[in-house]
Amino acid sequence: MxxxxxxxxxxxxxxxxxxxxxxxxxxxxxxxxxxxxxxxxxxxxxxxxxxxxxxxxxxxxxxxxxxxxxxxxxxxxxxxxxxxxxxxxxxxxxxxxxxxxxxxxxxxxxxxxxxxxxxxxxxxxxxxxxxxxxxxxxxxxxxxxxxxxxxxxxxxxxxxxxxxxxxxxxxxxxxxxxxxxxxxxxxxxxxxxxxxxxxxxxGLPEAPELATSAALTKWLIGLVTAGVVAAVPLWLVFRRKKQLSEEQQSKVEGGVK
Amino acid sequence: MAWSAPIYVYLWLAGMAGGAYFAAFIADRFTGGGNRQLFRLATYLGIPMAVIGVILLIVDLGKPIRFWHLLTEFNVSSPMSMGTWILFAWVLIAVVLVVIWWSERFFDRGMPRSLQRLTSFLGGINVIFAVLLMTYTGVLLAVSNQSLWAGSVLLPCLFVASAISTGIAILIVGAMITNASTEVRLALNQCSRASDWTISNRTIVRLAEADAGVIVIELLALVSYAVWLANSSMAGASEGLSILLNGSLAAPFWIGVVLLALLIPLWLDIANWGKQIGSNKRVAMVIASSSLCVVIGGLILRAVITIGGQS
Missing domain, CATH: 3.30.70.20 (Alpha-Beta Plaits)
Structure with a gap:
Protein backbone atom coordinates (compact mmCIF):
# COMPACT_ATOMS: atom_id res chain seq x y z
CA MET A 1 0.00 0.00 0.00
CA GLY A 203 1.33 29.29 -4.09
CA LEU A 204 0.15 25.96 -5.47
CA PRO A 205 -1.05 25.57 -9.07
CA GLU A 206 -4.84 25.14 -9.20
CA ALA A 207 -4.51 22.66 -12.05
CA PRO A 208 -0.92 21.41 -12.26
CA GLU A 209 -0.07 19.86 -15.60
CA LEU A 210 2.39 17.22 -16.64
CA ALA A 211 5.16 18.95 -18.62
CA THR A 212 4.85 16.32 -21.33
CA SER A 213 1.03 16.50 -21.55
CA ALA A 214 0.87 18.23 -24.95
CA ALA A 215 4.28 17.05 -26.16
CA LEU A 216 3.00 15.27 -29.27
CA THR A 217 1.03 18.36 -30.36
CA LYS A 218 4.12 20.52 -29.85
CA TRP A 219 6.28 18.19 -31.92
CA LEU A 220 3.66 18.08 -34.69
CA ILE A 221 3.27 21.87 -34.77
CA GLY A 222 7.01 22.25 -35.26
CA LEU A 223 7.10 19.60 -37.99
CA VAL A 224 4.14 21.12 -39.84
CA THR A 225 5.67 24.60 -39.63
CA ALA A 226 8.84 23.40 -41.32
CA GLY A 227 7.47 20.78 -43.68
CA VAL A 228 4.36 22.60 -44.84
CA VAL A 229 4.26 26.30 -43.96
CA ALA A 230 7.86 27.50 -44.20
CA ALA A 231 8.60 25.30 -47.20
CA VAL A 232 6.11 27.35 -49.27
CA PRO A 233 8.22 30.51 -49.83
CA LEU A 234 11.27 28.39 -50.62
CA TRP A 235 9.24 26.30 -53.03
CA LEU A 236 7.72 29.37 -54.71
CA VAL A 237 11.08 31.02 -55.21
CA PHE A 238 13.06 28.03 -56.38
CA ARG A 239 10.29 26.44 -58.42
CA ARG A 240 10.26 29.66 -60.45
CA LYS A 241 13.92 29.20 -61.17
CA LYS A 242 13.32 25.69 -62.44
CA GLN A 243 10.73 26.98 -64.91
CA LEU A 244 13.18 29.62 -66.09
CA SER A 245 15.93 27.13 -66.63
CA GLU A 246 13.51 24.91 -68.55
CA GLU A 247 12.60 27.87 -70.76
CA GLN A 248 16.26 28.58 -71.32
CA GLN A 249 16.85 24.93 -72.07
CA SER A 250 14.05 24.82 -74.62
CA LYS A 251 15.50 27.93 -76.27
CA VAL A 252 18.88 26.25 -76.48
CA GLU A 253 17.33 23.09 -77.88
CA GLY A 254 15.35 25.15 -80.36
CA GLY A 255 18.58 26.83 -81.45
CA VAL A 256 20.26 23.49 -82.05
CA LYS A 257 17.41 22.32 -84.23
CA MET B 1 18.18 30.08 -13.50
CA ALA B 2 19.08 26.58 -14.63
CA TRP B 3 19.43 27.44 -18.32
CA SER B 4 21.44 30.45 -19.43
CA ALA B 5 23.73 31.65 -22.24
CA PRO B 6 25.18 28.30 -23.37
CA ILE B 7 21.66 26.91 -23.79
CA TYR B 8 20.23 29.71 -25.92
CA VAL B 9 23.37 29.99 -28.03
CA TYR B 10 23.13 26.25 -28.57
CA LEU B 11 19.42 26.42 -29.50
CA TRP B 12 20.24 29.20 -31.96
CA LEU B 13 23.16 27.32 -33.56
CA ALA B 14 21.34 23.99 -33.78
CA GLY B 15 18.25 25.66 -35.24
CA MET B 16 20.36 27.59 -37.76
CA ALA B 17 22.23 24.42 -38.81
CA GLY B 18 18.93 22.60 -39.38
CA GLY B 19 17.36 25.58 -41.12
CA ALA B 20 20.27 26.09 -43.53
CA TYR B 21 20.26 22.41 -44.46
CA PHE B 22 16.49 22.41 -44.93
CA ALA B 23 16.52 25.52 -47.14
CA ALA B 24 19.47 24.37 -49.22
CA PHE B 25 17.94 20.92 -49.68
CA ILE B 26 14.73 22.43 -51.04
CA ALA B 27 16.65 24.89 -53.22
CA ASP B 28 18.64 22.01 -54.66
CA ARG B 29 15.90 19.43 -55.15
CA PHE B 30 13.24 21.81 -56.47
CA THR B 31 15.63 22.97 -59.16
CA GLY B 32 16.45 19.41 -60.15
CA GLY B 33 19.90 19.51 -58.55
CA GLY B 34 20.56 23.05 -59.67
CA ASN B 35 22.03 24.21 -56.35
CA ARG B 36 24.41 21.41 -55.46
CA GLN B 37 27.06 23.86 -54.18
CA LEU B 38 24.56 25.56 -51.91
CA PHE B 39 23.54 22.19 -50.48
CA ARG B 40 27.17 21.32 -49.83
CA LEU B 41 27.78 24.72 -48.25
CA ALA B 42 24.83 24.15 -45.89
CA THR B 43 26.25 20.79 -44.84
CA TYR B 44 29.75 22.19 -44.34
CA LEU B 45 28.38 25.14 -42.30
CA GLY B 46 25.96 23.03 -40.32
CA ILE B 47 28.42 20.48 -38.96
CA PRO B 48 30.64 22.95 -37.05
CA MET B 49 27.58 24.88 -35.81
CA ALA B 50 26.01 21.71 -34.46
CA VAL B 51 29.28 20.50 -32.95
CA ILE B 52 29.99 23.87 -31.27
CA GLY B 53 26.43 23.80 -29.94
CA VAL B 54 26.92 20.34 -28.47
CA ILE B 55 30.19 21.39 -26.84
CA LEU B 56 28.42 24.38 -25.25
CA LEU B 57 25.66 22.08 -24.05
CA ILE B 58 28.09 19.61 -22.49
CA VAL B 59 30.13 22.35 -20.80
CA ASP B 60 26.92 23.74 -19.32
CA LEU B 61 26.03 20.43 -17.67
CA GLY B 62 26.46 20.21 -13.92
CA LYS B 63 28.52 17.09 -14.51
CA PRO B 64 30.08 17.45 -18.01
CA ILE B 65 32.12 14.25 -17.63
CA ARG B 66 28.91 12.26 -17.36
CA PHE B 67 27.43 13.44 -20.68
CA TRP B 68 27.76 9.89 -22.06
CA HIS B 69 24.75 8.93 -19.94
CA LEU B 70 22.73 10.69 -22.65
CA LEU B 71 23.89 8.03 -25.10
CA THR B 72 22.84 5.06 -22.97
CA GLU B 73 19.23 6.16 -22.68
CA PHE B 74 16.44 6.50 -25.24
CA ASN B 75 13.52 8.23 -23.55
CA VAL B 76 10.73 9.17 -25.97
CA SER B 77 9.00 11.40 -23.40
CA SER B 78 12.14 13.51 -22.85
CA PRO B 79 12.72 16.03 -25.65
CA MET B 80 16.33 16.33 -24.47
CA SER B 81 16.89 12.61 -24.96
CA MET B 82 15.21 12.74 -28.37
CA GLY B 83 17.20 15.84 -29.26
CA THR B 84 20.45 14.11 -28.39
CA TRP B 85 19.69 11.30 -30.83
CA ILE B 86 18.37 13.63 -33.53
CA LEU B 87 21.50 15.75 -33.33
CA PHE B 88 23.69 12.67 -33.26
CA ALA B 89 21.99 11.24 -36.36
CA TRP B 90 22.06 14.54 -38.27
CA VAL B 91 25.76 15.16 -37.64
CA LEU B 92 26.66 11.55 -38.39
CA ILE B 93 24.88 11.52 -41.77
CA ALA B 94 26.24 14.98 -42.62
CA VAL B 95 29.79 13.77 -41.93
CA VAL B 96 29.23 10.67 -44.10
CA LEU B 97 28.03 12.96 -46.92
CA VAL B 98 31.15 15.12 -46.58
CA VAL B 99 33.40 12.06 -46.63
CA ILE B 100 31.70 10.82 -49.83
CA TRP B 101 32.10 14.25 -51.45
CA TRP B 102 35.76 14.34 -50.51
CA SER B 103 36.26 10.87 -51.94
CA GLU B 104 35.00 12.09 -55.33
CA ARG B 105 38.52 13.05 -56.40
CA PHE B 106 39.67 9.44 -56.18
CA PHE B 107 37.34 8.36 -58.96
CA ASP B 108 38.86 9.05 -62.37
CA ARG B 109 35.58 8.89 -64.24
CA GLY B 110 33.49 10.71 -61.67
CA MET B 111 31.53 9.25 -58.80
CA PRO B 112 29.96 5.83 -59.47
CA ARG B 113 26.19 5.84 -59.85
CA SER B 114 25.73 3.77 -56.70
CA LEU B 115 27.54 6.39 -54.61
CA GLN B 116 25.56 9.17 -56.27
CA ARG B 117 22.35 7.38 -55.35
CA LEU B 118 23.61 6.89 -51.79
CA THR B 119 24.39 10.59 -51.34
CA SER B 120 21.02 11.50 -52.76
CA PHE B 121 19.31 9.05 -50.38
CA LEU B 122 21.30 10.16 -47.31
CA GLY B 123 20.72 13.81 -48.19
CA GLY B 124 16.99 13.14 -48.27
CA ILE B 125 16.99 11.20 -44.99
CA ASN B 126 18.95 13.97 -43.30
CA VAL B 127 16.41 16.63 -44.21
CA ILE B 128 13.99 14.74 -41.96
CA PHE B 129 16.52 14.94 -39.14
CA ALA B 130 17.07 18.64 -39.94
CA VAL B 131 13.34 19.30 -39.52
CA LEU B 132 13.28 17.27 -36.29
CA LEU B 133 16.35 19.20 -35.09
CA MET B 134 14.70 22.59 -35.65
CA THR B 135 11.50 21.39 -34.01
CA TYR B 136 13.33 19.97 -31.02
CA THR B 137 14.86 23.36 -30.19
CA GLY B 138 11.32 24.62 -29.59
CA VAL B 139 9.87 21.48 -28.04
CA LEU B 140 12.72 21.34 -25.52
CA LEU B 141 11.47 24.56 -23.93
CA ALA B 142 7.77 23.97 -24.63
CA VAL B 143 7.75 20.68 -22.70
CA SER B 144 8.26 22.22 -19.26
CA ASN B 145 6.34 24.04 -16.60
CA GLN B 146 7.58 27.54 -17.33
CA SER B 147 4.55 29.52 -18.46
CA LEU B 148 6.29 31.51 -21.21
CA TRP B 149 7.48 28.25 -22.81
CA ALA B 150 4.63 25.86 -22.12
CA GLY B 151 1.71 28.31 -22.02
CA SER B 152 1.38 28.31 -25.81
CA VAL B 153 1.78 25.28 -28.07
CA LEU B 154 3.04 27.67 -30.77
CA LEU B 155 6.56 28.10 -29.39
CA PRO B 156 7.91 25.29 -31.64
CA CYS B 157 6.24 27.04 -34.61
CA LEU B 158 8.00 30.32 -33.76
CA PHE B 159 11.37 28.62 -33.21
CA VAL B 160 11.15 26.59 -36.43
CA ALA B 161 10.32 29.72 -38.44
CA SER B 162 13.27 31.48 -36.80
CA ALA B 163 15.53 28.48 -37.46
CA ILE B 164 14.70 28.49 -41.19
CA SER B 165 14.99 32.28 -41.43
CA THR B 166 18.40 32.33 -39.69
CA GLY B 167 19.42 29.25 -41.67
CA ILE B 168 18.73 30.99 -44.99
CA ALA B 169 20.51 34.11 -43.73
CA ILE B 170 23.64 32.20 -42.71
CA LEU B 171 23.63 30.53 -46.14
CA ILE B 172 23.60 33.97 -47.79
CA VAL B 173 26.44 35.19 -45.56
CA GLY B 174 28.38 31.96 -46.13
CA ALA B 175 27.84 32.12 -49.89
CA MET B 176 29.02 35.74 -50.08
CA ILE B 177 32.13 34.95 -48.05
CA THR B 178 33.05 31.89 -50.17
CA ASN B 179 32.42 33.82 -53.39
CA ALA B 180 34.59 36.69 -52.18
CA SER B 181 37.40 34.36 -51.17
CA THR B 182 37.20 32.61 -54.55
CA GLU B 183 37.57 35.98 -56.27
CA VAL B 184 40.61 36.79 -54.15
CA ARG B 185 42.20 33.41 -54.91
CA LEU B 186 41.50 33.87 -58.61
CA ALA B 187 43.12 37.28 -58.50
CA LEU B 188 46.16 35.80 -56.75
CA ASN B 189 46.26 32.95 -59.29
CA GLN B 190 45.91 30.42 -56.49
CA CYS B 191 43.20 28.62 -58.37
CA SER B 192 42.78 28.29 -62.07
CA ARG B 193 39.05 28.48 -62.64
CA ALA B 194 36.09 29.77 -60.70
CA SER B 195 35.93 26.88 -58.26
CA ASP B 196 32.98 24.56 -57.76
CA TRP B 197 32.21 26.59 -54.68
CA THR B 198 30.90 29.68 -56.42
CA ILE B 199 27.25 30.25 -55.66
CA SER B 200 25.49 32.30 -58.28
CA ASN B 201 24.28 35.81 -57.46
CA ARG B 202 20.92 34.72 -58.79
CA THR B 203 20.68 32.04 -56.10
CA ILE B 204 21.67 34.53 -53.42
CA VAL B 205 18.89 36.91 -54.50
CA ARG B 206 16.40 34.04 -54.52
CA LEU B 207 17.45 33.03 -51.01
CA ALA B 208 16.86 36.59 -49.83
CA GLU B 209 13.39 36.55 -51.41
CA ALA B 210 12.57 33.23 -49.76
CA ASP B 211 13.79 34.57 -46.41
CA ALA B 212 11.39 37.51 -46.72
CA GLY B 213 8.57 34.97 -47.00
CA VAL B 214 9.81 33.01 -44.00
CA ILE B 215 10.12 36.24 -41.98
CA VAL B 216 6.44 36.99 -42.70
CA ILE B 217 5.59 33.49 -41.38
CA GLU B 218 7.78 34.10 -38.33
CA LEU B 219 6.06 37.42 -37.70
CA LEU B 220 2.65 35.74 -37.85
CA ALA B 221 3.94 32.96 -35.58
CA LEU B 222 5.17 35.52 -33.02
CA VAL B 223 1.86 37.38 -32.97
CA SER B 224 -0.15 34.14 -32.68
CA TYR B 225 2.16 32.88 -29.93
CA ALA B 226 1.70 36.11 -27.97
CA VAL B 227 -2.08 36.14 -28.43
CA TRP B 228 -2.25 32.50 -27.32
CA LEU B 229 -0.19 33.28 -24.21
CA ALA B 230 -2.36 36.27 -23.34
CA ASN B 231 -5.41 33.98 -23.38
CA SER B 232 -3.72 30.93 -21.86
CA SER B 233 -5.28 29.22 -18.87
CA MET B 234 -1.83 28.39 -17.52
CA ALA B 235 -0.99 30.31 -14.35
CA GLY B 236 1.55 33.07 -15.01
CA ALA B 237 1.29 32.95 -18.82
CA SER B 238 0.17 36.55 -19.32
CA GLU B 239 2.65 37.74 -16.66
CA GLY B 240 5.38 35.88 -18.55
CA LEU B 241 4.33 37.60 -21.76
CA SER B 242 4.39 41.03 -20.14
CA ILE B 243 8.06 40.49 -19.19
CA LEU B 244 8.70 40.60 -22.94
CA LEU B 245 6.19 43.25 -23.94
CA ASN B 246 6.72 45.85 -21.22
CA GLY B 247 8.85 44.26 -18.52
CA SER B 248 12.55 43.72 -17.90
CA LEU B 249 13.15 42.20 -21.36
CA ALA B 250 11.12 44.75 -23.34
CA ALA B 251 14.18 46.48 -24.86
CA PRO B 252 15.84 43.34 -26.29
CA PHE B 253 12.43 42.04 -27.35
CA TRP B 254 11.27 45.09 -29.30
CA ILE B 255 14.66 46.16 -30.64
CA GLY B 256 16.37 42.78 -31.01
CA VAL B 257 13.47 40.55 -32.02
CA VAL B 258 10.75 42.69 -33.56
CA LEU B 259 13.03 45.18 -35.32
CA LEU B 260 16.31 43.34 -35.92
CA ALA B 261 15.04 39.82 -36.62
CA LEU B 262 11.78 40.72 -38.36
CA LEU B 263 10.88 44.24 -39.49
CA ILE B 264 14.26 45.65 -40.58
CA PRO B 265 15.28 42.63 -42.74
CA LEU B 266 11.75 42.44 -44.14
CA TRP B 267 11.87 46.11 -45.06
CA LEU B 268 15.34 45.72 -46.62
CA ASP B 269 14.24 42.66 -48.61
CA ILE B 270 11.13 44.43 -49.89
CA ALA B 271 13.14 47.52 -50.82
CA ASN B 272 15.44 45.22 -52.78
CA TRP B 273 12.66 43.24 -54.43
CA GLY B 274 13.24 42.30 -58.07
CA LYS B 275 16.77 43.73 -58.17
CA GLN B 276 19.68 41.54 -59.20
CA ILE B 277 23.23 41.63 -57.91
CA GLY B 278 25.27 43.15 -60.66
CA SER B 279 28.26 45.41 -60.86
CA ASN B 280 26.41 47.71 -58.47
CA LYS B 281 27.45 46.46 -55.05
CA ARG B 282 24.56 48.14 -53.30
CA VAL B 283 22.09 45.30 -53.79
CA ALA B 284 24.62 42.82 -52.39
CA MET B 285 25.26 45.10 -49.40
CA VAL B 286 21.56 45.37 -48.63
CA ILE B 287 21.12 41.58 -48.81
CA ALA B 288 24.18 41.07 -46.58
CA SER B 289 22.93 43.58 -43.98
CA SER B 290 19.48 42.06 -43.99
CA SER B 291 20.96 38.58 -43.45
CA LEU B 292 23.21 39.73 -40.61
CA CYS B 293 20.20 41.34 -38.89
CA VAL B 294 18.31 38.05 -39.17
CA VAL B 295 21.19 36.02 -37.74
CA ILE B 296 21.77 38.35 -34.77
CA GLY B 297 18.04 38.87 -34.21
CA GLY B 298 17.58 35.10 -34.15
CA LEU B 299 20.05 34.82 -31.29
CA ILE B 300 18.24 37.58 -29.39
CA LEU B 301 14.90 35.79 -29.89
CA ARG B 302 16.30 32.59 -28.36
CA ALA B 303 17.87 34.60 -25.54
CA VAL B 304 14.79 36.59 -24.49
CA ILE B 305 12.54 33.52 -24.57
CA THR B 306 15.04 31.38 -22.64
CA ILE B 307 15.73 34.05 -20.01
CA GLY B 308 12.14 35.32 -19.87
CA GLY B 309 10.78 31.83 -19.23
CA GLN B 310 12.81 31.52 -16.07
CA SER B 311 12.27 34.97 -14.57
Missing part, protein backbone atom coordinates in the same frame (compact mmCIF):
# COMPACT_ATOMS: atom_id res chain seq x y z
CA UNK A 2 1.44 3.39 -0.97
CA UNK A 3 2.45 5.69 1.82
CA UNK A 4 1.96 9.44 1.84
CA UNK A 5 2.18 12.43 4.10
CA UNK A 6 -0.70 14.73 4.90
CA UNK A 7 0.09 18.38 5.59
CA UNK A 8 -2.73 20.10 7.47
CA UNK A 9 -2.19 23.84 7.08
CA UNK A 10 -4.72 24.60 9.82
CA UNK A 11 -2.39 22.94 12.33
CA UNK A 12 0.88 24.44 11.12
CA UNK A 13 2.30 27.14 13.40
CA UNK A 14 5.46 27.73 11.32
CA UNK A 15 7.90 26.52 13.95
CA UNK A 16 10.03 25.18 11.07
CA UNK A 17 10.92 22.07 13.01
CA UNK A 18 10.45 20.13 9.75
CA UNK A 19 13.11 22.26 8.06
CA UNK A 20 15.59 21.58 10.84
CA UNK A 21 14.80 17.86 11.11
CA UNK A 22 15.16 17.47 7.35
CA UNK A 23 18.52 19.21 7.35
CA UNK A 24 19.71 17.08 10.27
CA UNK A 25 18.65 13.70 8.94
CA UNK A 26 19.85 14.38 5.39
CA UNK A 27 23.01 16.19 6.60
CA UNK A 28 22.20 19.26 4.52
CA UNK A 29 24.26 22.40 5.14
CA UNK A 30 22.80 25.61 6.48
CA UNK A 31 22.37 28.54 4.10
CA UNK A 32 23.35 32.12 4.77
CA UNK A 33 20.34 34.29 4.02
CA UNK A 34 19.31 37.90 4.28
CA UNK A 35 16.41 39.50 6.09
CA UNK A 36 13.91 40.20 3.32
CA UNK A 37 11.20 41.75 5.46
CA UNK A 38 9.46 38.48 6.24
CA UNK A 39 9.76 35.76 8.85
CA UNK A 40 9.97 33.27 6.01
CA UNK A 41 13.45 31.82 5.80
CA UNK A 42 15.31 30.70 3.71
CA UNK A 43 13.70 32.59 0.81
CA UNK A 44 13.12 29.51 -1.33
CA UNK A 45 13.68 25.79 -1.63
CA UNK A 46 17.16 24.94 -2.83
CA UNK A 47 19.49 22.04 -3.43
CA UNK A 48 20.16 22.11 0.33
CA UNK A 49 16.69 22.95 1.62
CA UNK A 50 14.21 20.22 0.78
CA UNK A 51 11.30 21.39 2.89
CA UNK A 52 10.40 24.96 3.78
CA UNK A 53 7.48 26.64 5.48
CA UNK A 54 5.97 29.16 3.04
CA UNK A 55 4.38 32.21 4.62
CA UNK A 56 1.44 34.18 3.28
CA UNK A 57 1.40 37.23 5.49
CA UNK A 58 -1.98 38.93 5.17
CA UNK A 59 -3.49 41.50 7.53
CA UNK A 60 -5.11 39.70 10.45
CA UNK A 61 -4.21 36.28 9.15
CA UNK A 62 -1.04 34.34 8.41
CA UNK A 63 -1.09 31.26 6.27
CA UNK A 64 1.62 28.63 6.52
CA UNK A 65 2.33 25.70 4.23
CA UNK A 66 5.26 23.30 4.33
CA UNK A 67 6.50 23.21 0.71
CA UNK A 68 8.31 20.06 -0.36
CA UNK A 69 8.36 17.37 -3.04
CA UNK A 70 4.90 16.08 -3.90
CA UNK A 71 6.19 12.68 -5.08
CA UNK A 72 3.73 12.80 -8.00
CA UNK A 73 2.44 9.55 -9.49
CA UNK A 74 2.93 11.13 -12.95
CA UNK A 75 6.13 13.03 -12.31
CA UNK A 76 7.21 15.66 -14.87
CA UNK A 77 10.81 15.48 -13.65
CA UNK A 78 10.96 11.74 -14.25
CA UNK A 79 9.33 12.05 -17.69
CA UNK A 80 11.78 14.63 -19.03
CA UNK A 81 14.97 13.25 -17.47
CA UNK A 82 17.22 12.35 -20.43
CA UNK A 83 19.41 9.87 -18.55
CA UNK A 84 16.88 7.96 -16.49
CA UNK A 85 18.41 9.36 -13.29
CA UNK A 86 14.95 10.13 -11.86
CA UNK A 87 12.77 7.16 -11.09
CA UNK A 88 10.02 5.89 -8.84
CA UNK A 89 10.97 3.60 -5.96
CA UNK A 90 7.45 2.56 -5.00
CA UNK A 91 5.77 5.91 -4.26
CA UNK A 92 9.02 7.82 -3.83
CA UNK A 93 10.36 9.92 -6.72
CA UNK A 94 14.10 9.80 -6.29
CA UNK A 95 17.11 11.25 -8.13
CA UNK A 96 20.07 8.95 -8.59
CA UNK A 97 22.88 11.39 -7.84
CA UNK A 98 25.37 9.16 -9.67
CA UNK A 99 23.46 9.15 -12.99
CA UNK A 100 22.31 12.79 -12.92
CA UNK A 101 24.32 14.83 -15.44
CA UNK A 102 23.02 18.16 -14.15
CA UNK A 103 21.22 19.22 -17.33
CA UNK A 104 18.56 21.04 -15.28
CA UNK A 105 15.57 19.80 -17.28
CA UNK A 106 13.77 18.54 -14.14
CA UNK A 107 14.16 22.02 -12.64
CA UNK A 108 12.32 23.51 -15.64
CA UNK A 109 9.68 20.76 -15.74
CA UNK A 110 8.52 20.54 -12.11
CA UNK A 111 5.11 22.23 -11.73
CA UNK A 112 5.77 22.85 -8.03
CA UNK A 113 9.28 24.39 -8.35
CA UNK A 114 10.67 21.75 -6.03
CA UNK A 115 13.77 20.48 -7.85
CA UNK A 116 16.94 22.58 -7.65
CA UNK A 117 20.39 22.23 -9.07
CA UNK A 118 23.32 22.23 -6.66
CA UNK A 119 25.66 24.87 -8.06
CA UNK A 120 28.72 23.29 -6.44
CA UNK A 121 28.11 19.60 -7.05
CA UNK A 122 26.19 20.19 -10.31
CA UNK A 123 23.44 17.61 -9.83
CA UNK A 124 19.74 18.13 -9.16
CA UNK A 125 18.47 17.56 -5.64
CA UNK A 126 15.22 17.38 -3.77
CA UNK A 127 13.32 15.62 -0.95
CA UNK A 128 13.82 11.83 -0.94
CA UNK A 129 10.85 11.19 1.31
CA UNK A 130 13.43 9.84 3.80
CA UNK A 131 13.47 6.62 1.79
CA UNK A 132 16.10 5.21 4.14
CA UNK A 133 13.74 5.73 7.07
CA UNK A 134 10.43 4.68 5.53
CA UNK A 135 11.83 1.45 4.06
CA UNK A 136 12.79 0.61 7.65
CA UNK A 137 9.35 1.39 9.01
CA UNK A 138 10.19 4.80 10.46
CA UNK A 139 8.28 7.92 9.43
CA UNK A 140 10.09 10.75 7.56
CA UNK A 141 12.06 13.21 9.69
CA UNK A 142 9.66 16.10 8.98
CA UNK A 143 6.61 14.12 10.14
CA UNK A 144 8.46 12.69 13.14
CA UNK A 145 9.46 16.08 14.42
CA UNK A 146 6.23 18.02 13.75
CA UNK A 147 4.98 19.06 17.22
CA UNK A 148 1.39 19.83 16.23
CA UNK A 149 0.75 16.88 13.94
CA UNK A 150 0.47 19.19 10.94
CA UNK A 151 2.61 16.70 9.00
CA UNK A 152 1.38 13.13 9.31
CA UNK A 153 2.74 10.04 7.64
CA UNK A 154 0.73 6.92 6.86
CA UNK A 155 -1.20 4.89 4.33
CA UNK A 156 -2.24 7.18 1.47
CA UNK A 157 -5.83 5.90 1.42
CA UNK A 158 -6.23 6.54 5.17
CA UNK A 159 -4.75 10.02 4.90
CA UNK A 160 -7.11 10.89 2.01
CA UNK A 161 -10.09 9.88 4.16
CA UNK A 162 -8.74 11.83 7.08
CA UNK A 163 -7.96 14.90 4.95
CA UNK A 164 -11.37 15.01 3.27
CA UNK A 165 -13.12 14.73 6.65
CA UNK A 166 -10.90 17.43 8.14
CA UNK A 167 -11.64 19.75 5.20
CA UNK A 168 -15.39 19.18 5.65
CA UNK A 169 -15.09 19.96 9.34
CA UNK A 170 -13.10 23.15 8.73
CA UNK A 171 -15.58 24.33 6.09
CA UNK A 172 -18.36 23.94 8.67
CA UNK A 173 -16.23 25.63 11.36
CA UNK A 174 -15.77 28.98 9.67
CA UNK A 175 -13.15 28.25 6.99
CA UNK A 176 -15.50 27.98 3.97
CA UNK A 177 -12.73 27.84 1.36
CA UNK A 178 -10.99 24.83 2.86
CA UNK A 179 -10.12 22.18 0.29
CA UNK A 180 -8.26 18.93 0.05
CA UNK A 181 -5.37 18.94 -2.45
CA UNK A 182 -3.48 16.07 -4.00
CA UNK A 183 -5.91 13.22 -4.43
CA UNK A 184 -6.00 13.38 -8.24
CA UNK A 185 -3.44 16.07 -9.15
CA UNK A 186 -0.58 14.67 -11.29
CA UNK A 187 -2.13 11.22 -11.14
CA UNK A 188 -2.18 11.43 -7.34
CA UNK A 189 0.30 13.19 -5.07
CA UNK A 190 2.05 11.56 -2.13
CA UNK A 191 2.20 14.86 -0.28
CA UNK A 192 -1.43 15.74 0.44
CA UNK A 193 -2.75 19.01 1.78
CA UNK A 194 -5.65 20.33 3.78
CA UNK A 195 -5.64 23.97 2.64
CA UNK A 196 -7.76 26.62 4.37
CA UNK A 197 -7.62 28.81 1.24
CA UNK A 198 -7.60 28.25 -2.52
CA UNK A 199 -4.41 26.44 -3.68
CA UNK A 200 -3.24 29.52 -5.62
CA UNK A 201 -3.33 31.58 -2.42
CA UNK A 202 -0.84 29.11 -0.96
Missing amino acids: PKARLIDTSKCMACRGCQVACKQWNELPAESTEQLGTYENPPELSAHTWIRVEFRERPGEWLFRAHTCMHCTDASCEKVCPTGAISHQEEVVIIDQKTCIGCGYCVEACPFHVVHKDEVDGTSRKCRFCIDRITNGIEPACAKTCPTGAIQFGERADLIDMGIRKAQKLRADGFPKTNFYGEDEMGGLHTLYVLTERPSVY
